[in-house]
Amino acid sequence: MRPTTRREPPPGRSVHVTREGAWWVAVATAMAAIGWYKTIPPLLLLGYAMLALFALNAWLARRQLRGLTATRAAHAPVYAGEPVRVSLRLRNDGPSAATAGVRGSQLDQLFENVPAGGEVERGETRTFAERGVVGGEAPRVWADFPLGLVRFEAPGTPGGELLVLPALGSVDLVGFRRWVRREAGVEGRSRRQAARAAADRADLRGVRDYRPGDGLRDIHWKTTARRGEPFVREYDAAPDPELLLVVEPWLPPAPTPADAENLEAALSLAASVVRAWCLAGGTRVTVAVAGDDPVRRSSTPSEAAARFLLAPLATLSGSDRPAPPDPIGPAARSERVVVSSRPASPLAAALGRATGRPFAAVSPADAPAWYQAGPR
Known part of the structure; x- marks a missing residue:
């Protein structure tokens, strides 16, 4: 989806500080505050350096998402109880290699060093116990490289749902x-109805001489009467x-x-x-x-x-x-x-x-x- 203005992120994009990032910011802020209050320049500089690394991590994580597209691999329907490999794909149309993760229903995969212009597929073998639809909503692509302090997320491409059919006996x-x-x-019908049902399943080819074992109901009585000897109907294979x-x-x-x-x-x-x-x-x-x-x-x-x-x-x-x-x-x-x-x-x-x-x-x-x- 497109952003409404240049300053606003696309709908569905999000950014949040990880738990490690929150602790990082808290420690860096405390060190900078103590260094400034106690006039301890090394401690103050260390606090500033940690905050700078936090900002660098945010910039790099956001940069990783540029040109990344996450999709689910298409699958034929499977039966409940049948093992199937469920996969996610990540395509990198950005200018450089990228490290990011893709999270979808049932899966969360990390893709390391996806080359520019490349596409990587990763997945796991799963078994679904009940029929229904797995996936369908857009997967989420995320990046918190290199320190894992700030995570940026963006929606992938919807589709690739997996149909799970009823279990088999x-x-x-x-x-x-x-x-x-x-x-x-x-069952329950007359002989005439049964004969008509049988005739429905085959086409009449002609008549031939009677042979021992031929059924009486197959006798062609008009030809038999005219020729003076028994003739029977002959059918194509039903x-x-x-x-x-x-x-x-x-x-x-x-x-x-x-x-x-x-x-x-x-x-x-x-x-x-x-x-x-x-x-x-x-x-x-x-x-x-x-x-x-x-x-x-x-x-x-x-x-x-x-x-x-x-x-x-x-x-x-x-x-x-x-x-x-x-x-x-x-x-x-x-x-x-x-x-x-x-x-x-x-x-x-x-x-x-x-x-x-x-x-x-x-x-x-x-x-x-x-x-x-x-x-x-």
């Missing part, structure tokens, strides 16, 4: 797929389904600590499913987050894609009336799942009515056999 993807197909697949996962962050109007814990557990379950699907590769993933500000993201599967898809969960807050995005996503050729913080969520039935496709619903209270929650 382990998912048996084969068991998950089997559960989805049982819950939102052909494409693997995509994943459509809807996150419902439900909380009652007056949530208890147990309600908040259920929300965190539901977000961890959703994050674990999405990451397991993305690591397995294959088909596209869509994550729809219900809430006061609904979000929908889609991507082809990869480790980076999982973090992109789950980024909205880092700052997600609960709602007693979470609304899903509209449109919800590709329901026709997807495994459709609602992950909710409440058991028997009505959102799954509502989405089923809206799309004409059934949705499976799961919450942490259901304790699904295919999911193991991680340590908290």
Whole structure:
């Protein structure tokens, strides 16, 4: 930010005397006073010399800040409990080498002898136990070189926040797929509906001669009657389904600590499913987050894609009336799942009515056999 006049420091700049500096000034003043009162020239000169060093320290510290810019290094989102290196950068556009420190949330680093025109990065490995946002506000660059008696501070460049995603558990993807197909697949439907659902997943290529082991429902009766021998339908290989996962962050109007814990557990379950699907590769993933500000993201599967898809969960807050995005996503050729913080969520039935496709619903209270929650 720019100063309003030449005489005023830029907003956010500050200067203060350190504890050592306060003692230094007190001792120097006492020595000068005693030397003047008792007429002891060496003591008087020593007091004056100490005060002069104090002033020199203030001038040098302020000079160190000229041309220094502090920033946070950008990071991809991380999962709660995942080690990550959090770094600060200091760039020196001044005329000479500088020694200064940079203080940001979670970090305080000293940069010694940063060359003119150079940039140095320093950091530490940290682990964050809870989801959320780390940093974002501007770091502070400070200098008290060389004696540490007076410290000047100035704001750095904001940004470089770190998104901490929900903690991960382990998912048996084969068991998950089997559960989805049982819950939102052909269970409870007629054979004709089941056959129609199967046909939706593949394109009809033509007909061929019947072979032992072919299903009776695949027989093409018109061709069989015309030719006098059995013929069956032949399909192209059915494409693997995509994943459509809807996150419902439900909380009652007056949530208890147990309600908040259920929300965190539901977000961890959703994050674990999405990451397991993305690591397995294959088909596209869509994550729809219900809430006061609904979000929908889609991507082809990869480790980076999982973090992109789950980024909205880092700052997600609960709602007693979470609304899903509209449109919800590709329901026709997807495994459709609602992950909710409440058991028997009505959102799954509502989405089923809206799309004409059934949705499976799961919450942490259901304790699904295919999911193991991680340590908290």
